[in-house]
Amino acid sequence: MIHNTHEPDSLPVPDANALAASAALVGLIREEIAAAGGWLPFDRYMERVLYAPRLGYYSGGARKFGRGSGDGSDFITAPELSPLFAATLARPLAQALEASGTRHLMEFGAGTGRLAAGLLNALGALGAEFDSYSIVELSGELRERQRETISKLAGPLASRVRWLDALPDRFEGVVLGNEVLDAMPVKLFARAGGIWHERGVAKSGDGGFAFEDRRAGEAGLDLCELDAALLAEIDAETDVGTDYVTETHAAATGFTRTVCAMLKRGAAFFVDYGFPRREYYHVQRTEGTLMCHYRHRAHGDPFVYPGLQDITAHVEFTGIAEAGVETGADLLGYTSQARFLMNAGITEALGELDPADPARFLPAANAVQKLLSEAEMGELFKVIAFSRGLDGTLDAFARGDRSHTL
Template identity: 60%
Template sequence: MASHLEPDSLPAPGADGLVHSAALIARIEQAIDAAGGWLPFSRFMELALYTPGLGYYSGASVRFGRRPEDGSDFVTAPELTPLFARAVARPVADALIASGTREIFEFGAGTGKLAAGLLETLHGWSIPVERYTIVDLSGALREEQRQTIVDHVPALAGRVHWIDRLPDQFDGVLIGNEVLDAMPVRLHVRGAEAWLERGVVRTAGPDPFAWEDRQAPHADALRTLLDSIDADEGYVTESHEAAHAFTRTLCEKLGRGVVMLLDYGFPEREYYHPQRVEGTLMCHYRHRSHGDPFVYPGLQDITAHVDFTGIAQAGLDAGADLLGYMTQARFLLNSGLADTLTAFDPRDTISFLPAANAVQKLVSEAEMGELFKVIAFGKRVDPDAITAFVNGDRSHTL
C-alpha cells in the first residue's frame, strides 16, 4: 500500500507515547503467537484501535483538533465549526417529532461539541430532549465530553448520560459521525490465480510487523463481490463485515426512530472500481496521512472509507427503511447550513471569515462536501418527514 507520506518523516512521539506504543506492540505480538503466527488484518486493526487502555480509541491517545501543535491527529466536522451542529439539529428535530421520541443517542461523540451544539439548538427551538445518551469506550474522552457539555450548556448537562453499549431496544434518534470508518476491515489481495487475505506476522528485524498474504475461506457473498471486480494481480481492497454488523445491530435494536450515519466513502461500484488498486486504508497522525498501519500502534488512527451499498443493505436486512443517502454538502445545505451564516456580520471579518471558511470546507466538492455522505434509516416514521432528505437523494446509486 502506498503512503501519502513516508512514515519516517512523521514527528516522533514523546517518551511516554513510545512506552505506550511498545506495550500495545507486545500485546499484539502475543495475539499473533496465540493465533499460530498470522492475524487477519481486521484483528490487528481491532487490537490497535480498541485494546482496553492501550488502543487508540480506548486509551488516552485520540486527539481531536485543528493543528498538530495541539497534539491532535485529525479534525472532524463538529470540531471545525459549531455551525455543523446547528445544521444537523434540523433533521434531528424532524426525526424526533416524526417518531414522537425524546431521546438522542450518539456513538463516538469526540470532544462533545456535537452533543453540546445539538442540545443548545434544540432547546432554543423548544424541541424536547429528555435524555442525551453517549456511547463511548474511552474514559478520557468521556471526561472531555462531560466538561465540554458543562462549559457550553450547563443547564442541560444533567440530561446527558454515558453507556458502554446500547440497550436491547431503543427509541429515539441515533447519530454516528465518522464512526463507520474506524470499524475493523479485512484486506484482500488479488493473487495470480485467486483472491488472498492479507494478514500480519511478526518479524525478527527492527520493524515488529510485516504483511503476509494467505488463502482464506470467503463467504459466498464476499466471494461473489471480489470476483466481480475487474482486478489485476496485486489489487488490494477491503471488506466491511464489522461495519455491516454494527449497522444491522443498530437497526435491529431500533424500535421507533431514526439512525443517521455520516462518514466518508462511496457506493459499491465506485468503491471497488478497477482503478482503486491500493484500497482505501489510511492512517492519521498529527494531521498527516499515510498508509502504514504498523507505525506507532496505539498512537495513530487507522481508517478505511465506507462501502455505503453494504451499509444500506445491512440496514434493510434488519427491517429498517432507507430514508435517504446523499452527499454531506447536500444534506447540510438542505438543513440550512448556509442560513446559519446570517448570524454573522460580513463586515466583522474576525468572526465572519472563519465561519465562512468552515462552511466552505464542509460543502466544497474539493473538501468534505462530496467525499462525505449521510445515510439514514428509520422505523415507524414517515420518510418524507425528514426534510433534509427530500431533495438530492442518491439512494438510486447504491
C-alpha cells in the same frame, strides 16, 4: 507473501511515555500472533491497535481531535471545524424526533463532546422536546473530555446527558454516528497473479509487524459467503491479471444491523466518508482505501506507532444500506454531506452572521466552505439514515437524494 512497510520519515516522533505505551501494545500483539500460529487477519490487528484496553488508540489517553499538529491531535472532524455543523444537523434531528413522536437521542463515539454540546444547545433553541441524550463511549479518557466540554458549553441541558457502556436492547428516538463507521475494523484482500489472498499481519525481524498474504482457502482461511461473492464481483468487473487490494466491512455492516434492529421507532443517521459499492470497488481503485492519521498527516503504513495513530477505511455505503434494510428498517435517505447540510439550512445559518464583523464572519465562512466544497468534505462525506415509524422523508433529504445509486 510478505510485504514490509516503512515508517514515513516526515512523521513527528512521540514522547517517551507514548512510545512506551506503543511498545507495550506491540508486545501484546506479537504474543497473540505467536499464539495464533504466526499470523493474524488484519481486522483482528486493527481491532487491537484501536481498541485494546488502555493501550489502543481509542481506548488510551492520547489526544485525537483538534485543529492542528501543534495541539497534539491527529485529525479534525466537522464539529471541531465549525459550530454551524451541529447547529444545522440539529434541524433534521429535531424533525425526526417530532415525526416519530419520540423524546430520546443517542450518539455513538462522541469525540470531544463538542458535537453533543452544540446539538443540545441548538435543539434547545429550536424548541425541540426531548428527555435524554445518551452517549455510547468506550474510552474513559474521552468520556471525561466529553463531560468537561458538555458541562462547560451546554449549560442546564448538560443534565440530560448520560453515558452508556453498551447498546440497549431497544431504543425509541434518534440515533447519530458521526465518523464512526470508518473506524470499524476491516478485512484486507489482495489479488496477485489472478489469485485472491487474505492479507494479515505477521511479526517482522525488527520487532514490529509486516503484511503477510495467505491464499484464501488455505490454512483454514475459508471465505465467508459475502466476501467470496464480492471478490467474484470484482473479478468480473476488472482485469484479473491486475494486482488489486481492497477491504471488506463485516464489522461496520454488523454494527449497522445491530443499531437498526435496536431501533423500534425513530431514525438513525450516520455521517462518514465513502462511496456506494460500484464506486468503492472501481476498476481504478486498485490499492484500497486504508489510511492512517498521525499529527494531521495521512499515510498508508498501519504498523507505525501502533496505538498512537488512527487507522481508517472508507465506508462502503451499499453494504451499510443493505444491512439496515435487512432488519426491516426503512432507508430514509442517502446523499452528500454538502446537499444534506444545504437542505438543512447551513447557508441560512451562515447568513445570520454579520459580514461587517470579519473576525467572526470570515472564519465561519471558510469553515462552511470546507464542509460544502467538493474539493474538501462536501462530496467525499455522505449522510445515510434509516427509520421506523416515520411517514415520508425529512427536509434534509428532500433534494439530491442518491438512494438510487446504492
